[in-house]
Amino acid sequence: MKKAGMIELNAVAIVAETRNFRSAARQLGMSASAVSHAISALESRLGVRLFNRTTRSVSLTEAGEGFLEKIAPALKEIESAVEGATEAAARPRGRLRINSSAGGVRGHLMPLLMEYRRRYPDVDIDVASDGRLVDIVAEGFDLGMRLLESVPQDMVAIPLTAQERFLVFGAPEYFERHGRPAVPADLLKHDCVRFRLPGGAIYRWEFERHGEEIRLDVPGRMTLQDMDLILEAAVAGAGLAYMTKRHAAAEIAAGRLQAVLEEWTPPFPGLCLYFSSRRHLPAAVRAFIDLVREMTRTP
Missing domain, CATH: 3.40.190.290 (D-Maltodextrin-Binding Protein; domain 2)
Structure with a gap:
């Protein structure tokens, strides 16, 4: 049997709450006919009627009440998880891990870290500066700071300093x-x-x-x-x-x-901050990148 999808389960919960297909459709961003079709398809697969429908009213059947009682806690957990993920994407918090050389931390990174710490007290900063050139993705770092010539080509790099020599x-x-x-x-x-x-x-x-x-x-x-x-x-x-x-x-x-x-000894590109992708960056990472651009005036 085909498994029930989130749209169908949400439709059951919202129709039960509003007791009206049109009102439920507005909340779901769907047409009333689409909501009715989704619930009818779920009832067909379950082999049980969930709602009693007339031209004037909609109400849960006994089977529908039992079904909703079982799925409601799970739907609330999913809603809470989505809200938490959305909040995490919007507000910097958690941990920010950076890999750098010790000289890079002393010469360039520390002023950025102190300003970042002042602005975002909910973020714990973890910097590894043992000198090893590591794969930042494989070793769980959010960002790296190295000479541009040392950065893998598949990384996004933001210049931190002028040319070095x-x-x-x-x-x-x-x-x-x-x-x-x-x-x-x-x-x-x-x-x-x-x-x-x-x-x-x-x-x-x-x-x-x-x-x-x-x-x-x-x-x-x-x-x-x-x-x-x-x-x-x-x-x-x-x-x-x-x-x-x-x-x-x-x-x-x-x-x-x-x-x-x-x-x-000709000059060469200097230090840069680098990371793996521009898509769906955690808020803590995005905030640090924005701060780097602000304080170093990089594009």
């Missing part, structure tokens, strides 16, 4: 003692502060000029896993460091670091 930096005292590299290959004769990636591999420094691309596993007596520590080591003269110009901006302005090989 990696440069090789050293302290003036270091260059006085060891000289300045003129081409990337010269780095093989220098002491470099190397960066260990979250997975354990050592990051290879990247260079490009006139279509020529070079990746170097530079030598160095110090390997660190935090860019702030690498910056500190470079300022102290421990060796050359490879990081973004933005990260080293304060030390450059103070004269404690100088850049070399600038013609070998």
Whole structure:
């Protein structure tokens, strides 16, 4: 037997309440004949009459009263679930999960998070910043924040920063003692502060000029896993460091670091916020995206 649909069950409940097919039809957004047909079809499949009908009145039969008594609680639960889902779509609440690098949180994400927390106190914010580049959908994150070049092509990306640029930096005292590299290959004769990636591999420094691309596993007596520590080591003269110009901006302005090989490190797209789809986004996610656009003036 064909199962009863929500339209038929709602029709039974509303006709029983209004005792009028036309009034029920207006509530259901249907014609009176369509409501009558839906109930007649349900009665045929059940093999029982649910309503007594005359030209002047409509009333439940004994079987109809028993049927309505059983379906009414379920219909109320469904209505409550629909209202709850609608409310969740309209008001930011629940939990917002974001995956980012630690440097991204410190440099760009924290001001956004604090403003978001102020505006939407019903949302719990959960940020993972262990440095791993993960599949945000598979691991249950709502949003990610990475360099644009690292974002999968099937994601929607919103720019957060202007172009970034990696440069090789050293302290003036270091260059006085060891000289300045003129081409990337010269780095093989220098002491470099190397960066260990979250997975354990050592990051290879990247260079490009006139279509020529070079990746170097530079030598160095110090390997660190935090860019702030690498910056500190470079300022102290421990060796050359490879990081973004933005990260080293304060030390450059103070004269404690100088850049070399600038013609070998062209700019590239900066950080972006990304997510899996524009359709049916939870209210908490949509509110954060809107806040990003507001505070970074992105389109």
